[in-house]
Amino acid sequence: MTTPPSPGSLAALRERHGERYRWLLLLSVMVGTMASIMSSTIVNVTIPDMSHYFTLGQERAQWVTSGFMVATTVSMLTTPWLLSRYGYRRTYAGAMLVLLLGGVGGGLAQDYSLVLAARVAEGLAAGVVQPIPAVIILYAFQPHEQGRASGIFGMGVVLAPAIGPSVGGLLVDWFGWRSIFFMVVPLCIASLWLAYKFVPVTAPGGVAANRQGDPLDWRGLLIGTAGTLCLLNGLVALHGGSVPEALGLLCASAVAVACFVAWQRRLLQRGHKPLMDLRLFQYRQFAMGSVVAFIYGTALFGSTYLLPVFMQLGLQLSASHVGTLMLPAGGVLAVTIAVVGRLADRQPTHMLVSTGLALLALSFGLMVFVGLETPLWMLVAFAILGRIGLGFILPSLNLGAMRPLDKSLISQGSSAIGFLRMLGGAAGVSLCGIFLEWRLSVHGASLSAGANEPARMAAFAETFWMLTFLCGLALLAAWQLRQPEGKGGRS
Template sequence: MNNTDINGKHYNRTLMVIVLLIGSFCTVLNQTILSTAFPTLMKDFDVSTSTIQWLTTGFMMVNGVMIPVSAWLITRFKSKWLYLGAMTTFLIGTIICFIADNFTTMLIGRLVQAVGVGLSMPLLQTIMLSIFPPEKRGVAMGMAGLVIGVAPAIGPTLSGWVIDNMTWRDLFGMIIPVVVIVIILAMFFMKNVLQTRKEKLDVTSFILSTIGFGALLYGFSTVGDKGWSSMEVILPIIGGLILIVIFGYRQLHMDKPFLELRVFTSREFTIAAALSSVTNMAMVGVEMILPMYLQIIKGLSAFHSGLALLGGAVMMAIMSPITGRAFDKFGVKRLAITGMLFLTIGTVPFVFLTKDSSTLYLTVLYAIRMFGISMVMMPVTTSGMNSLPNNLISHGTAVNNTTRQVFSSMGTAILISVLSNVTKNNMPGKHLLKQMPLVYKDHAINATLTGYHAAFMVAILFCIIAVCLTFILKNTNAKGVK
């Protein structure tokens, strides 16, 4: 392929991709890097569990809100300067977190970081899909899958190790020099490879999108803490859905929409977006509740519970480039069906967990699940994107990522609420605690286990829905040939 930018100048595609991947890895890693640091931060900042959760909840909300905006930004501003802007914004947020001496400063830093992440992730995917021809997009998106799938998966393990051996500030301090190097390299190797056009920002659409998706994500993210009956959950979800419907109606009646929802007229894109979203629900929900089981029931430390997930991250790192090549060669349908079967088979044994289940056994099962996910996530996304014309790729990426983000929040909220409610309903009476404390403890552990079993049953339901969706995929390969 002739590697030329929008001005017809030659550039080194390999070096540009390396800079993109390293920078995006740093940004996406931050989605989960604080998960095992919360107890330490609660102690240092003297805040409650529900307050400290905002370092993740707020981050995910701003990240989710930025993704729809990214489609307009990508078509409006040159890719080199947009990437530099995203990475600089992320760097500023990371420095604020590093020097934070109170919770408010730390939260501001996290929200600034999230703006950078919300831009860099869609930009990475859009550029990778644009600079590679359709027959090589599987491998390209396999490399992007390394970043999007592996970085969040190693976050808890890395976080646990740093907290045990250094301080929480080092979680941010170790990223700062890497991001500075990425920004310097991007000045030389990042090129303007995406066509831009001068389009005015539709302020009404921007406000509807921001408040609508922000409220929806807030509602789902507070379910675990407040429960489904809380007005703090119900009102944001209903309000968010109403604003998103108004936003969608507006987009479909504009000549130049803020976010092109007509990408859903492509059957292949719609099925791919639904499948990757449901798969993400199955992945993220279990990523959240498995460490809780390992810490609460098995009594493992935060680091060791994170370590149990590392095998899955390694599996995804190995398989993402391989499944990318397999997609280019064999097409999407067989890969997706096989991957979803692995994901389902790897999830079923979790329903039968006991307090004596081997940690190694769970690590292997989790790795099998991630093996399945690696065969589905990026190949399905790539096949959906290949069904769109080049001028809609940035919109397709934004729509796909937004859908996935919302479904991830929904999946996590559903699993956490099932876990909480079933555990609560099966808890022994308080009178037993005074009369027979050991019996009470045994019953309480069984009640908690019943909660985990119910949550994993719901995860299996997500898997079954995804398996059904794989059968209606067309078996197109990278060139769009059946």
């Protein structure tokens, strides 16, 4: 007699919902990922208002974004362990609950330190959630469906940052910056309902979650956190003119990286599960994809911070105006991702990713020529060009880097490449803020009203040139994603 599958298991849910189940599962995690990405990007339109409310400089205010990024980056490393220990449903629902509480807490906070604490909580939740969809796509879908699934998922997810700033800008103008934090609440509630209906209790691969498995690598997590904080604070200190302090922090970050790698190797040799399985980097495509992800993250998240600041403080546009201008680009991005997702099943990864990076670099380069007299339609066109570039990169990079991996390494691979992308992103947000402040001081300008406008615009232009250069570096690495004929994925 055949034993029926346990309730809530992957097998039981497949049996109940049939062939459509994998799409229902993808929808469930898509809603939660939309909430986590919205919480990441939407706060950028509140930075000027929040700076004024708490009487902060740009350097301190940007920690609302940077603190989120640091928390997201570090917590991504815990996702494989959480999935194997507690299964998809507990991990996903727990993260959504933390994100919900962070949104409510940030909206009610009366002190800037409490706002930062709420942002860190949101970042921890977002970091746990974001590697999960790639794991599901590679496990639940056949190879010929993975590009299509990635495209549909990506199209849905980009609606959050596409619509979010537009709605967020209106909310800031109408109700103030606090209203932004509450925008994630409905998505979090919906994702919790979907999680208990469609997300399995099992771990990746359909196996039962092992509550008695290896403990979390706390030592590696602490080393990774220390290294990330040293890197970001070192960049801030470098801008502040304290060269000895900056060099000390950056050296400490390098030492932390060396210690982290050594410790992960030691755990692997002892037969324990490391926080980051270094066998991943034996796969050439994954190693090259990781390099691209890091540099791409730096440029992408740096520009996500820079563009709203440029439009509001450089071009003197209102928050609602900025959101409206970015809305067409978001719609184009959603369509591009859906189209490129289908291409990702047939076209070489390096061609798609390289095309996207070239368009993104061109978009940043064209922003250099935007001034106070530039027609707004040109600004919209340049933003659309950059979003088309993102549409080529987003569905292609993860699939191209992770397809060669052994099945047992998929969750580790998704976590690792997400960690490196977010580490680049966290550095990129700080780097853009620091670089902009530096160029402003060189030109004798500031971001305050009535300041020297030509000098201020020159500082913004040079910051966009810096992002263009970073995309060029990523383009060189992306070309190495090509797979030599007749060779496997491993180096």
